[in-house]
Amino acid sequence: MAKSVVKAKYLIIGNSAGGIAAAEAIREMDKAGEITIISDEPYPAYSRPLISEYLAKRCPLEKMLFRPADFYEKNNIRTFLDKKAQHLDIDKHIVELESGEKIRWERLLLATGGLPIVPEIEGIGLKGVFTFTKLDDAKAIDEFLSHYGIKVRAIVIGGGLIGVGVTEALVKRGIEATIVEMKERILNTILDEEGSTLEEKTLTEAGVEIITGHTVGKIGSYLPGEVTGVNLDDTRPIPCELVIVAIGVRPRLDLAIGTGIKVNRGIVVDHRMATSNPEVFACGDVVEAHDFIYGENRLTPIWPNAYMEGRVAGFNMAGVPTEYFGGTALNSLKYFGLAVASAGMVNPPDDSYEVISNRYDHMYKKVVLKDGLVVGMVFAGDIEKSGVVFSLMKDRVEVERFKQALVAEDFSLASLPEEMWRARLGMPNSGFLPPTILREEPEELVLGE
Amino acid sequence: MKRIYINEQVCIGCHLCEVYCQVAHSRSKDLVKAFKRESPEPLPSLWVEERKPVCFPVQCHHCADPVCVYACLTGALWRDPDSGIVSVDMDKCIGCWTCILACPFGAIRQETDLGKIVKCDLCEGRDVPVCVTNCPNEALVYAEAQDDTVNHATIN
Numbered sequence: 001m002a003k004s005v006v007k008a009k010y011l012i013i014g015n016s017a018g019g020i021a022a023a024e025a026i027r028e029m030d031k032a033g034e035i036t037i038i039s040d041e042p043y044p045a046y047s048r049p050l051i052s053e054y055l056a057k058r059c060p061l062e063k064m065l066f067r068p069a070d071f072y073e074k075n076n077i078r079t080f081l082d083k084k085a086q087h088l089d090i091d092k093h094i095v096e097l098e099s100g101e102k103i104r105w106e107r108l109l110l111a112t113g114g115l116p117i118v119p120e121i122e123g124i125g126l127k128g129v130f131t132f133t134k135l136d137d138a139k140a141i142d143e144f145l146s147h148y149g150i151k152v153r154a155i156v157i158g159g160g161l162i163g164v165g166v167t168e169a170l171v172k173r174g175i176e177a178t179i180v181e182m183k184e185r186i187l188n189t190i191l192d193e194e195g196s197t198l199e200e201k202t203l204t205e206a207g208v209e210i211i212t213g214h215t216v217g218k219i220g221s222y223l224p225g226e227v228t229g230v231n232l233d234d235t236r237p238i239p240c241e242l243v244i245v246a247i248g249v250r251p252r253l254d255l256a257i258g259t260g261i262k263v264n265r266g267i268v269v270d271h272r273m274a275t276s277n278p279e280v281f282a283c284g285d286v287v288e289a290h291d292f293i294y295g296e297n298r299l300t301p302i303w304p305n306a307y308m309e310g311r312v313a314g315f316n317m318a319g320v321p322t323e324y325f326g327g328t329a330l331n332s333l334k335y336f337g338l339a340v341a342s343a344g345m346v347n348p349p350d351d352s353y354e355v356i357s358n359r360y361d362h363m364y365k366k367v368v369l370k371d372g373l374v375v376g377m378v379f380a381g382d383i384e385k386s387g388v389v390f391s392l393m394k395d396r397v398e399v400e401r402f403k404q405a406l407v408a409e410d411f412s413l414a415s416l417p418e419e420m421w422r423a424r425l426g427m428p429n430s431g432f433l434p435p436t437i438l439r440e441e442p443e444e445l446v447l448g449e
Numbered sequence: 450m451k452r453i454y455i456n457e458q459v460c461i462g463c464h465l466c467e468v469y470c471q472v473a474h475s476r477s478k479d480l481v482k483a484f485k486r487e488s489p490e491p492l493p494s495l496w497v498e499e500r501k502p503v504c505f506p507v508q509c510h511h512c513a514d515p516v517c518v519y520a521c522l523t524g525a526l527w528r529d530p531d532s533g534i535v536s537v538d539m540d541k542c543i544g545c546w547t548c549i550l551a552c553p554f555g556a557i558r559q560e561t562d563l564g565k566i567v568k569c570d571l572c573e574g575r576d577v578p579v580c581v582t583n584c585p586n587e588a589l590v591y592a593e594a595q596d597d598t599v600n601h602a603t604i605n
Contacts, residue, residue, distance in 0.1 A: 063540065303520075391553030413507055424553065425505060
């Protein structure tokens with residue numbers, strides 16, 4: 001007998017940054033409309049980036065929660081946790097869960113995120129091989145380590161954000177870790193050569209071995225079912241007990257495929273975060289959203305963009321027309337205490353870009369310019385003013401006349417031309433001055449010019 | 450809500466706002482202890498930026514549309530819809546500095562000893578923030594915000 005159909009004005013599939021952002025935006029606009037969130041994870045929304053903290057020091061779930069414990073109740077959000085959405089019937093507006101339950105929606109948000117990419121190499125199914133994108137992965141690795149004790153050697157396949165993040169956590173657990181990165185340097189998509197070199201130095205000093213220009217050809221086993229080592233693509237053997245596959249994530253498209261919703265590498269969305277079906281919205285790691293630096297839709301699977309996209313989707317779902325300005329790559333790293341901030345296009349593809357950089361003490365600052373606009377940046381060591389530069393990038397500000405100042409040791413808001421710092425002081429532009437200021441208009445300006 | 454405005458034309462760069470802020474956010478609330486004894490030394494949550502003769506204090510604007518909150522990876526930053534104050538839950542802040550990269554004003558700082566951010570809390574619990582009360586020149590002004598509505602046409 002078929003179970004009864006639950007009705008939801010707003011149905012959100014996915015309970016992470018994008019899904020929560022949408023639910024919050026909807027509630028800002030519509031206090032009453034039923035919101036339902038489905039997630040195949042059993043937990044209330046938690047911060048995915050914190051799974052490294054979980055693995056490093058068993059940070060408890062309560063400390064990882066992305067929102068207060070009463071979030072769902074307070075916002076009157078119905079949840080189907082630990083339930084997998086299995087089938088999407090676009091015409092009937094029905095989502096079917098693996099458990100057999102059905103939910104009918106008026107507006108749907110696909111915030112299904114990404115799945116780790118797992119290469120088809122020999123030994124990939126062995127015990128001791130893990131991915132690292134969600135809490136259960138961290139729990140599984142933690143359990144594995146508790147079983148083995150401390151003398152575990154780990155191979156991390158992939159030197160991107162996930163790979164380096166898990167490596168740091170493993171090192172903090174006293175595990176000997178080796179990163180195997182296929183390209184010539186780690187973190188190569190989000191950092192420039194100098195930035196990668198700084199990170200490699202920091203990791204090496206922390207005891208991490210880094211092998212670049214190679215990949216793992218196979219995972220070997222002398223003991224039945226268990227990892228005992230890997231062979232690199234040049235057959236070089238490295239003994240280990242643990243393998244973490246961290247070569248990247250891909251959009252989790254299975255629900256969308258076959259529904260007529262337009263899909264490229266990710267789900268295709270417009271500026272309102274609507275898919276090709278006007279009643280279905282999408283956000284986060286599953287979509288190709290507008291990148292204001294590249295001027296095109298691309299995958300930028302990072303938490304802040306997922307949140308912003310979800311917020312835009314939520315407003316539009318609630319009937320408040322809102323456009324997404326766009327996002328771009330934006331990463332703040334602090335592996336082993338080294339602060340590195342990067343955004344936009346950090347590795348310019350040709351000579352038509354201008355690169356300005358500065359090194360002092362242990363600091364490094366670089367901006368990439370195109371036609372007088374900032375299109376990329378890497379700040380290492382001293383990152384406190386990085387947001388000011390990022391805002392120039394985002395606002396498409398012409399920086400030609402003060403570009404050298406952007407990488408100066410003493411760069412601050414006051415380094416910008418007067419009209420720019422003035423706009424950022426927050427004094428209202430026109431028509432309003434607080435009473436005390438009206439009273440005491442300065443008699444003479446002695447401001448240099 | 451009220452917020453702090455800067456009348457930079459009368460800011461003389463005396464840094465007294467920083468001094469009072471630091472004391473108000475210290476554990477001891479004592480001038481000498483806040484600067485010489487407490488460890489880690491409390492940090493002021495505003496600071497004066499100078500390119501003489503230009504100088505002005507910079508602190509959190511408590512934006513109605515707070516990009517730092519949207520960018521926060523852990524949910525540590527949040528905006529109280531009633532008071533309009535953007536606050537940080539120190540238990541949840543992991544010092545990832547993503548908010549620093551997101552803030553267009555450079556109004557968030559690193560407290561590297563604790564691995565947490567430092568930002569203005571508008572002296573919650575006081576009628577007027579101490580930096581405003583103690584500015585000798587009324588360069589800091591506490592006044593009703595006039596641009597508190599969010600334009601939904603485009604979201605940055």
